[in-house]
Amino acid sequence: MIMYDGRKIIPGLILFLGLVTYPVWYNLASGKSNYVPKPKVPADKKECIEPKEVIRINHKTLLEDWRNSVVRNAGKTYVAQNKKKYTMSLNRTCMNCHKDKAEFCDQCHNYAGVTNKCWDCHIYPKQLEEKQS
Amino acid sequence: MTPILQHSSFDWALMIDKRQKIIGEDRVLFEHIWKTGKGFYITISILGALVLWGLYAYVTQYRTGLGVTGLSRQIFWGVYITDFVFFIGISHAGTFISAVLRVLKAEWRRPISRLSELTTVFILMFGVGSVLIDLGRPDRMLYAIRYAHFTSPLLWDVCSITTYLTVSSISLYLALIPDIAMLRDLGGKREWFYRILSLGWRGTEEEHRRLDKAIGFVSVLVIPVMITVHTVVSFVFAMTIQPLWHSAVFGPYFVVGAIFSGVASVIVVMAILRKAYHLESYIKPIHFNNIGVFLMAMTLLWFYFTFAEYITVVYGNEPVHMAVFWSKISGKFAPLFWLHFTLCFVIPLPILAIRKYRTIRGTVIASISIVLGMWLERFVIIVPTLTRQRMPVEGAFYVPSWVEWSILAGCISLFMLLYALFTKVFPIVPVWEVREGREKASASVAARIESYMPETGSSRD
Amino acid sequence: MDFDRRGLLKVAGLTLLGLSVKPGWQVFSNEEPAEPSPDAETLARKRWGMGIYVRKCWKEEGCRDCIDACHRIHNVPDMGTLKEEIKWIWKAPYEKVFPEHEFEVTQEDYQQKPVMLLCNQCDNPPCVKFCPTRATWRREDGIVMMDFHRCIGCRYCMAGCPYGSRSFNWRDPRPFIKKVALDFPTRTRGVVEKCNFCVERLAQGLIPACVEACKEKALVFGDLKDPKSEIREVLKFKTLYQRMPELGTKPKIYYIL
Numbered sequence: 061m062i063m064y065d066g067r068k069i070i071p072g073l074i075l076f077l078g079l080v081t082y083p084v085w086y087n088l089a090s091g092k093s094n095y096v097p098k099p100k101v102p103a104d105k106k107e108c109i110e111p112k113e114v115i116r117i118n119h120k121t122l123l124e125d126w127r128n129s130v131v132r133n134a135g136k137t138y139v140a141q142n143k144k145k146y147t148m149s150l151n152r153t154c155m156n157c158h159k160d161k162a163e164f165c166d167q168c169h170n171y172a173g174v175t176n177k178c179w180d181c182h183i184y185p186k187q188l189e190e191k192q193s
Numbered sequence: 194m195t196p197i198l199q200h201s202s203f204d205w206a207l208m209i210d211k212r213q214k215i216i217g218e219d220r221v222l223f224e225h226i227w228k229t230g231k232g233f234y235i236t237i238s239i240l241g242a243l244v245l246w247g248l249y250a251y252v253t254q255y256r257t258g259l260g261v262t263g264l265s266r267q268i269f270w271g272v273y274i275t276d277f278v279f280f281i282g283i284s285h286a287g288t289f290i291s292a293v294l295r296v297l298k299a300e301w302r303r304p305i306s307r308l309s310e311l312t313t314v315f316i317l318m319f320g321v322g323s324v325l326i327d328l329g330r331p332d333r334m335l336y337a338i339r340y341a342h343f344t345s346p347l348l349w350d351v352c353s354i355t356t357y358l359t360v361s362s363i364s365l366y367l368a369l370i371p372d373i374a375m376l377r378d379l380g381g382k383r384e385w386f387y388r389i390l391s392l393g394w395r396g397t398e399e400e401h402r403r404l405d406k407a408i409g410f411v412s413v414l415v416i417p418v419m420i421t422v423h424t425v426v427s428f429v430f431a432m433t434i435q436p437l438w439h440s441a442v443f444g445p446y447f448v449v450g451a452i453f454s455g456v457a458s459v460i461v462v463m464a465i466l467r468k469a470y471h472l473e474s475y476i477k478p479i480h481f482n483n484i485g486v487f488l489m490a491m492t493l494l495w496f497y498f499t500f501a502e503y504i505t506v507v508y509g510n511e512p513v514h515m516a517v518f519w520s521k522i523s524g525k526f527a528p529l530f531w532l533h534f535t536l537c538f539v540i541p542l543p544i545l546a547i548r549k550y551r552t553i554r555g556t557v558i559a560s561i562s563i564v565l566g567m568w569l570e571r572f573v574i575i576v577p578t579l580t581r582q583r584m585p586v587e588g589a590f591y592v593p594s595w596v597e598w599s600i601l602a603g604c605i606s607l608f609m610l611l612y613a614l615f616t617k618v619f620p621i622v623p624v625w626e627v628r629e630g631r632e633k634a635s636a637s638v639a640a641r642i643e644s645y646m647p648e649t650g651s652s653r654d
Numbered sequence: 655m656d657f658d659r660r661g662l663l664k665v666a667g668l669t670l671l672g673l674s675v676k677p678g679w680q681v682f683s684n685e686e687p688a689e690p691s692p693d694a695e696t697l698a699r700k701r702w703g704m705g706i707y708v709r710k711c712w713k714e715e716g717c718r719d720c721i722d723a724c725h726r727i728h729n730v731p732d733m734g735t736l737k738e739e740i741k742w743i744w745k746a747p748y749e750k751v752f753p754e755h756e757f758e759v760t761q762e763d764y765q766q767k768p769v770m771l772l773c774n775q776c777d778n779p780p781c782v783k784f785c786p787t788r789a790t791w792r793r794e795d796g797i798v799m800m801d802f803h804r805c806i807g808c809r810y811c812m813a814g815c816p817y818g819s820r821s822f823n824w825r826d827p828r829p830f831i832k833k834v835a836l837d838f839p840t841r842t843r844g845v846v847e848k849c850n851f852c853v854e855r856l857a858q859g860l861i862p863a864c865v866e867a868c869k870e871k872a873l874v875f876g877d878l879k880d881p882k883s884e885i886r887e888v889l890k891f892k893t894l895y896q897r898m899p900e901l902g903t904k905p906k907i908y909y910i911l
Contacts, residue, residue: 131801134697134793136857151836181802181839258843259807260824265737269809269822329807329822329844333787336806342788343677347810351786433814434780434901512753579813 099167102157109140222622225470240610247603250596263594268579272597273327275571280320286455287313288419292412300634303626304475309459310365317358319604346428353425357418364411371625423451436514437578446498453491454567457560464557475622485556489545526577536566697794701878703906705888710872712767723867729840731830740821742849743772773819773849774905781811797851807844820848
């Protein structure tokens with residue numbers, strides 16, 4: 061088989077593949093791919109309102125359900141799997157324990173490239189302190 | 194230089210002869226696809242620049258919020274909603290000239306049916322676009338579909354405009370198929386593109402019959418949809434209890450206004466295309482004359498509805514309504530009101546009514562006046578009511594900002610740009626319909642007229 | 655009817671027609687059906703209303719206690735211009751609020767005096783009818799609610815409201831809030847907002863902030879269904895005024911002159 065202009069095509073192809081796969085091999089080589097986000101867990105509380113694995117996957121849906129329930133259906137009490145009752149509130153329930161957004165929420169969100177719009181309107185506890193200081 | 198000729202057994206002479214057979218005597222109808230002159234490139238550059246400017250204006254608005262416009266707590270609907278009603282209004286052109294005239298079997302519609310259908314399909318997108326530009330949270334625009342609440346006339350708008358866009362697009366495409374097949378047969382670089390779109394059209398009698406039936410069905414279907422669309426747009430205003438909006442006549446008033454502005458804009462488009470692409474022998478003075486007569490009828494009809502609307506307000510003499518009325522007639526909005534009345538009625542009527550003035554140039558002048566006047570008419574319907582809602586007046590006045598004008602200019606430029614690009618790919622005058630008219634129309638019209646005549650050789654004596 | 659293709663189409667058509675009766679009826683019925691919720695029964699036991707003693711507002715010149723309290727706890731921004739202002743409760747001159755009271759010989763002591771205006775929490779709200787996403791709805795207890803998460807900012811509710819009670823966020827409001835209150839979220843640009851009868855306070859058993867803040871006790875709030883409530887005392891007055899009752903919106907704010 062004859063490839064016309066093979067002398068130009070093959071090196072060009074290799075260069076192209078190299079550029080395209082740059083993120084993969086650069087992260088492997090420099091050790092950045094070993095990075096695991098370490099959200100700072102509150103010291104005094106042992107468990108969240110749901111088991112860690114469950115809430116890690118489902119907290120977005122959970123918060124959306126809470127939002128619909130509180131705003132649209134006037135229901136404020138959440139009964140967890142462990143039969144305990146909690147108030148459906150991002151600030152009063154979740155942020156009560158996970159006080160620092162930057163040390164907890166943002167650790168994983170930044171790593172995974174997740175942007176949420178909650179804080180466009182809602183005010184996390186530290187935000188006021190930052191503003192007043 | 195030409196190795197191909199030596200290696201293949203391609204017969205150039207046969208191919209040129211075949212091409213000539215397809216083109217026939219209508220070479221000028223294909224030329225705008227093949228030849229691109231300096232004027233086209235200049236036009237595209239100017240339009241492109243305006244589109245980019247409009248885009249920049251929109252990005253400014255998206256980043257800061259709608260505060261960059263001239264809108265306020267008091268007057269919260271302005272240029273964008275005017276654009277919305279105006280563009281949807283213009284979209285009635287295509288349906289009228291293409292569908293209604295086809296149903297009425299008017300043979301003179303043949304050369305202009307595609308250019309008007311195209312106006313409809315493209316401008317509808319900008320009508321919808323204007324509303325989306327006006328939203329405070331455009332990132333949530335799909336909530337209107339996901340959480341649709343059907344007591345809202347805006348939802349009725351979504352349904353009817355979607356239907357209208359779908360049916361008009363189908364109508365445009367169906368009428369394009371035989372011409373696409375012609376372009377496919379002519380060969381060349383784009384043959385693969387036309388082959389896919391032509392859906393295997395061979396031009397047999399059977400296929401023509403089926404196509405005729407399909408186009409006929411869609412044409413009849415699109416007429417009630419067209420009337421529904423602008424009625425529903427008027428319901429956005431008429432269903433509220435605001436003074437001078439809450440009027441039963443808004444439905445037909447808006448439909449008449451839409452057909453009025455739409456047909457006027459088609460005349461402008463016709464004149465531009467005729468000049469730019471040398472279509473003088475296809476788009477003739479008779480077309481402008483016929484549409485001009487219809488436009489005159491629409492001028493009078495528009496005046497009738499406007500008169501009926503305002504005289505009922507005056508005779509009712511309710512204080513809140515009269516406050517808005519006086520602001521239009523002699524108050525803050527008087528200059529705009531009287532300007533729009535001049536543009537919509539005083540200038541066009543003598544031009545269109547007097548045969549001596551109903552030339553191509555006259556019709557085009559009248560049409561440009563009507564298009565500008567109708568934009569102002571939408572503005573004058575929407576904004577004055579908002580200054581005098583039934584609440585304490587706080588004296589706000591509405592001056593549109595550069596963002597709103599830029600986006601309007603950008604929308605119109607993008608429409609013209611897309612239109613021009615379309616003419617580079619497909620013929621703007623439907624070749625097959627013109628040929629069908631040439632070959633079969635006289636006979637069918639003569640037969641039809643013959644059928645109207647009384648029977649000869651009476652057996653009644 | 656033969657069960658072939660045509661038969662199927664006939665049955666399907668009739669079914670669709672039947673299914674469209676209830677939604678069709680709802681579209682044209684007058685009173686807005688409230689949003690169903692699990693706590694519907696609890697909510698429906700109350701019906702909130704407010705009475706305003708107009709003359710009590712005139713005792714202190716330039717008093718803004720209720721306005722400041724409401725705007726403070728709800729993070730209502732001070733945009734600085736008339737064009738972009740956002741207000742949940744505000745004052746307007748008497749003759750603008752009740753133009754029907756303006757006769758050629760209107761009492762001089764009424765002229766230019768302030769009257770408090772807020773969302774009337776209507777029982778037949780036009781704004782609710784016009785919202786394309788149901789971002790605003792009437793709850794069983796009569797409050798016209800706003801869901802800022804769902805509002806797309808089309809401002810059709812503002813066009814529907816004959817009282818001008820609604821404001822729009824023309825840009826990001828956060829820079830314009832003097833002191834942010836933690837308990838209540840701010841809003842983003844592009845959504846409509848209005849007085850919400852302090853639903854978050856009512857949920858905790860408190861009365862609305864404006865009612866609490868008024869030194870003269872000019873605002874009276876209560877449950878219209880409770881015969882012993884303060885608001886029912888107010889309704890015993892023979893002459894009560896409402897803003898434009900002839901429009902059929904059935905407002906819940908009563909004015910006592």
